[in-house]
Amino acid sequence: MGSLREARRSLVEARQIADAARRDRRDLPIFRLPHVGLAGLLHLLREEPRLQTFVERELGALLAYDARHPREQLLGTLRAYLDQGRNKSAGAAAAHLSRPAFYERLARIARVLDVDLDSVEACLSLHVALLALDAIRSP
Structure with missing residues (x-):
């Protein structure tokens, strides 16, 4: 057995x-x-309604904002910031934006999500939500 x-x-x-x-x-x-890591775990859980609710709670306002303002793509800005370990200069370079433009987008993200992007815990939650969103959207 x-x-x-x-x-x-x-x-x-x-x-x-x-x-x-x-x-x-x-x-x-x-x-x-x-x-496999966390992304693999989230991929396994991608059809779990609670994971989908988590993504909506964490990123819903930003997704709605991006739908209304498709040229800004704040989700991509947030992803660049978090993928670069919250290093704003590296995030700006990864997003192909000037630092002032990148900083302004980060401020807009903070307002839209009503979150402190200097908080490690808040950013961890947002990063997990981004990974979960990727898992949900993947085939």
Whole structure:
């Protein structure tokens, strides 16, 4: 019985790794379970209504803003900021924006979401929500 359980677990893990490898942007010759990480977990939970509610609660106002102002794309600005470890200069470069323009967009994001982007906890929650949104939108 234990070997059947282990075999099932191995197959589930193999599928998770395959899914992660398809979505991942890193150029790795081999994907292993540690590469799956949080994004892999969120991908597994992508159809969970509570995860979808979390994304809506965290990012809903920003998604609505971007729908009304498609040229600004504040979601992309937030992603650049968080992907660069909250480093504003690196985020501006990654977003291909001047630093003043990037800072203004961050201020707008903070107002739209009513959040303190200097708060590690708030940014962690937003980053997880972005990863969950990616998982929900992925096939």
